[in-house]
Amino acid sequence: MKRATPITDPKHIVITGATSGLGRALAIGYARPGRMLSLAGRNTARLEEVAIACQSAGAEVHTVTLDVTDAAAMEAWLAQSDSARPIDILIANAGVGGAAALAPPTGEDGPQARNIFSVNTVGVINTVIPVTPRIVARGRGQIVIIGSIQDSLGVPQSPVYCASKAAVQIYGEGLRRLLAVQGVGVTVVRPGFIDTPMSQSLAMPRPFCWSPERAAEKVINEVRKGAAQITFPWPLRLFLGLQKFAPVWLTDFVIARSMRMGWAPPALPDPDEADQRRSR
Numbered sequence: 001m002k003r004a005t006p007i008t009d010p011k012h013i014v015i016t017g018a019t020s021g022l023g024r025a026l027a028i029g030y031a032r033p034g035r036m037l038s039l040a041g042r043n044t045a046r047l048e049e050v051a052i053a054c055q056s057a058g059a060e061v062h063t064v065t066l067d068v069t070d071a072a073a074m075e076a077w078l079a080q081s082d083s084a085r086p087i088d089i090l091i092a093n094a095g096v097g098g099a100a101a102l103a104p105p106t107g108e109d110g111p112q113a114r115n116i117f118s119v120n121t122v123g124v125i126n127t128v129i130p131v132t133p134r135i136v137a138r139g140r141g142q143i144v145i146i147g148s149i150q151d152s153l154g155v156p157q158s159p160v161y162c163a164s165k166a167a168v169q170i171y172g173e174g175l176r177r178l179l180a181v182q183g184v185g186v187t188v189v190r191p192g193f194i195d196t197p198m199s200q201s202l203a204m205p206r207p208f209c210w211s212p213e214r215a216a217e218k219v220i221n222e223v224r225k226g227a228a229q230i231t232f233p234w235p236l237r238l239f240l241g242l243q244k245f246a247p248v249w250l251t252d253f254v255i256a257r258s259m260r261m262g263w264a265p266p267a268l269p270d271p272d273e274a275d276q277r278r279s280r
């Protein structure tokens with residue numbers, strides 16, 4: 001299969017969710033003289049703080065305060081950004097997760113579930129679709145979708161979050177195969193825990209947690225090589241890879257066991273208590 005030509009020295013990088021965590025670290029990691037950064041988020045003050053950090057590293061920075069669920073605003077902003085300078089790398093990073101995506105014992109309610117899908121899935125589509133025809137016409141560009149390692153395993157803590165990330169993983173995979181022949185690359189990033197406000201909001205252990213800077217460096221280095229998929233950290237990648245071959249009962253057992261050991265958010269009932277309730 002034909003592979004897209006990697007973008008080794010991007011001149012214009014667009015990042016959504018640049019006000020915090022991974023998006024912020026990516027913006028700072030990409031910042032250097034000769035580069036334009038177009039950064040989006042909802043929090044204007046934090047966006048300004050990131051812009052100043054990137055400018056002090058020599059980058060030309062443009063910021064916009066917007067919500068990725070607003071398709072019309074996204075289309076207008078992305079068209080304007082691409083016309084100002086052709087977008088080389090587009091990073092659909094904005095997302096909701098952590099405590100905001102935890103399922104109560106009865107499962108997520110409608111507003112919570114719709115919000116997770118609106119931001120994590122429709123928000124990615126709102127970011128990618130307006131730019132795709134433009135970079136396909138140029139035959140050059142890299143689309144980067146920030147998913148999650150949780151895309152391959154439905155965990156009881158956050159079924160809708162897992163589904164929203166599974167959707168963008170499959171979307172990115174199909175899009176990569178579609179656009180490769182046109183010279184355009186698509187990368188899906190599948191991180192484990194990153195030490196950001198999102199994961200910090202979880203009152204549970206975060207094994208193999210990476211700093212945002214380490215995660216951003218990994219993403220930047222792999223995107224430069226035109227990677228199709230970036231999954232980290234390797235122990236979780238290995239575990240989830242093996243899990244695919246395990247019988248369902250074994251996966252259920254391991255998840256239930258890890259919950260008993262306290263690897264579960266407080267919103268869920270204690271499994272022992274739940275077992276006792278069922279046997280009454």
Ligand SMILES: NC(=O)c1ccc[n+]([C@@H]2O[C@H](COP(=O)([O-])OP(=O)(O)OC[C@H]3O[C@@H](n4cnc5c(N)ncnc54)[C@H](OP(=O)(O)O)[C@@H]3O)[C@@H](O)[C@H]2O)c1
Binds near residue numbers: 044093097147
């Ligand atoms: N942290 C982890 O452990 C982890 C693990 C796997 C995957 N990820 C993924 O990595 C990405 C970045 O997350 P993070 O850890 O850096 O979280 P974070 O620190 O909470 O940052 C989330 C970013 O998304 C933006 N955002 C949220 N809702 C938005 C909306 N409706 N419109 C526009 N922007 C919005 C936020 O901007 P404002 O606050 O300004 O709105 C913020 O900049 C997400 O897609 C997340 O799912 C994170």
